[in-house]
Amino acid sequence: MSVRLLLRRLSMFEMDFLQLAKMRCTTRGFDATPIPQEDLDYILSVGRVAPTACNRQPQRIIVARQPESIAKVEKAYKTFGSPCILIVCRDRRDELIRPFDNKCSGDLDIGIVCDHIMLAARERNIGSVMVGLFDPGIIRTEFDIPDYIEPTALLMLGYPANGFLSSERHETTRKHLTDTVMYERYKENA
Numbered sequence: 001m002s003v004r005l006l007l008r009r010l011s012m013f014e015m016d017f018l019q020l021a022k023m024r025c026t027t028r029g030f031d032a033t034p035i036p037q038e039d040l041d042y043i044l045s046v047g048r049v050a051p052t053a054c055n056r057q058p059q060r061i062i063v064a065r066q067p068e069s070i071a072k073v074e075k076a077y078k079t080f081g082s083p084c085i086l087i088v089c090r091d092r093r094d095e096l097i098r099p100f101d102n103k104c105s106g107d108l109d110i111g112i113v114c115d116h117i118m119l120a121a122r123e124r125n126i127g128s129v130m131v132g133l134f135d136p137g138i139i140r141t142e143f144d145i146p147d148y149i150e151p152t153a154l155l156m157l158g159y160p161a162n163g164f165l166s167s168e169r170h171e172t173t174r175k176h177l178t179d180t181v182m183y184e185r186y187k188e189n190a
Contacts, residue, residue, distance in 0.1 A: 015123075022167040024119055027127030030081040030158030034065070039124045040084065043157070046120035050113040053096040053105035059113045060149055062087040072142035073154065077134035082156035087139060088114055090150045110152045117155060127160040 044061065052058060064073055064085040073085050088110055096105040118128040136151040145151060179189055 019167070020119060020123060022170055023164065024122040024128075025165040025167075025169075026129045027156075027158070027160045027164070028080045028129055029161040030083065030127065030156065031161045032081065032083055033159045035084050035126060035157060035159075039126060040157075042124065043117055043120045043126070047113045047117040050109075050116040052109040052112065056094055056096055056105075056109070058091045058095065058106050058109050060089040060091055062089065062143055062145075069143075073139070075142060076136070076138035077131055077154060080129060080156055081161065082129075082158045084157045086117065086155040086157065087143060087151060088153040088155055089145065090152045092148050092150055106150075107152065114153050114155055121157055122164075125159070126157055127164065129156045130154070131156070 040063070044063075047059070047061070050059075064070055064087060065083065070079055070082070070085060073079055073087070079085055090106045090110050092106065097103070098105070114130050118130060121128045131154040132152070134151075134154055139145065139151040139154075
C-alpha cells in the first residue's frame with residue numbers, strides 16, 4: 001500500500017471539523033505528482049454541494065492539468081509548480097443583488113465553494129492555495145471565457161513539496177477570539 005493511500009485512510013478516521021480546518025494550510029510549492037481522478041472528482045463534488053445564495057450556484061470551474069493549460073495560467077500568475085489548477089469563475093447572468101446597497105452575493109458564493117474545495121483537498125492530503133491577485137483579462141483570453149463569466153479565483157492543488165504546516169500554528173498566528181468576536185454590539189478592543 002502506498003504511503004499516500006495509507007495517509008488518506010488514516011485521515012478519514014475520527015477527524016472532527018476543527019481538526020481538519022486547522023490542518024488546512026496554504027501550499028506554495030508542489031511536487032509534480034498528479035492528483036488521481038478519483039480524488040479530483042471527490043474534491044469537485046464537495047465544491048458542488050457548497051451553499052450559495054438562493055441556490056443560484058454561480059460557480060463555473062475550469063480544470064487545467066495539461067502543461068499547455070498550466071502555461072496559460074502562468075501568464076496571469078505563478079502556479080507554484082501545481083499539477084492541477086482550478087480556474088473558479090462566477091456566472092454573472094443570474095446574480096443575487098442585495099437591494100439595500102447593491103452588494104452582489106457572487107464573490108461570497110465563490111469563496112464558500114473554494115473553501116469547501118480546499119478543505120476536501122486537505123482531507124485527501126492534497127495541498128492548496130487560493131489566489132485572487134491574478135490578471136483576469138489574461139485568463140479570460142487564454143481560456144475563451146465569455147464576458148458574462150468572471151474569472152474570480154485560482155485554486156492551485158497538489159502534493160506539497162515540503163509537507164504541510166503544523167496544525168498547531170494557529171495558537172500563535174491567529175488572533176484570539178476576544179479580538180474578533182463581539183456579543184450583542186460592536187465594540188473595539190483596547
